[in-house]
Amino acid sequence: MSFSPLLQQLITALRCLPGVGPKSAQRMAFHLLERDQQGALTLAGALEQAIDKIGRCGSCRTLSEVETCEICASTSRDKGMLCVLESPVDLFAVEQTGGFGGYYFVLGGHLSPIDGIGPEDLGIDQLLERLRAGEVRELILATNPTVEGEATAHYIAEQVRDLDIKVSRIAHGVPVGGELEYVDGGTLAHALAGRRSLI
Amino acid sequence: MSFSPLLQQLITALRCLPGVGPKSAQRMAFHLLERDQQGALTLAGALEQAIDKIGRCGSCRTLSEVETCEICASTSRDKGMLCVLESPVDLFAVEQTGGFGGYYFVLGGHLSPIDGIGPEDLGIDQLLERLRAGEVRELILATNPTVEGEATAHYIAEQVRDLDIKVSRIAHGVPVGGELEYVDGGTLAHALAGRRSLI
């Protein structure tokens, strides 16, 4: 016996969610159909709206449903500080610490020659253009403390070498091999405060 | 700092899924937006189609997108055996054991006066009507081995007392307080084979 086609289709579709295996997808499908049909429709609508409307901020490349995100649109932050991150969720994690008052730039990943991800995919040209405009005094490289994150940070540092900009890397405090998203606020604040100069 | 309205709406909507807390909803939302937009749209479509098209089988009340489900439509099963279950996922679990060749009736829950769930909400009238038609020789009550499941089984047994039908309850083997959905196939097959007569 197998599930009916539409039920099987729903179970399969739920597996696109990270951390959801066959058994939990099955449990989710039955739960929605039997106990929360309204929740299922609300979720369907939220998914469609999010995919349709959420794009990237033209300035920092974080996820945003408006052309310029709330942070980039703010005029009360320090234009001299720019923090480079791998992903929007890292931006949220750093912002949550309350320990950084500058602006951000989100790469949307890290350099990965094996996956064909080069500087152009990470908006590094856009980043360099912004740095050449001259307002940024310090560039904080807060890519993940993984092999790829370190390599990406060093690549960017190399590109910036000729500009009169201090380049720093977030300090120890972030566990090696970890991902910023899972680091607690205190550790992250400490890592930012203790950043060291790269060039 | 908070997430943009549409992102927050998506994170909130994902929490309707069982077992998904705020942190995993956040991770799921970012994953879909950053890495699997196609998966998100497929999921939205699958949810809408499922809610729109999947109803209940007119005969056994299990989830079905056709008027009469595959099992009820089958003519090769034993019309003398009817197994009563709390939910469609339990039907799937019993069917998976391969140890039962009769038909099913799905209550869609258990009696729960505190939640206002009475016999009429569980289709017990429809069940009795079917039993009065005379084809069923044995009624197997396979509600969950919880307090509510036992009470529901005993309520149904009482209603059937005057009919010439053997009424049995699935046997030990199902852990007390557990839910059928999580019982392995072997245990479930054993529990069915060892069912005892109630009246």
Ligand SMILES: [Zn+2]
């Ligand atoms: Zn921005």
Ligand SMILES: [Zn+2]
């Ligand atoms: Zn049916």
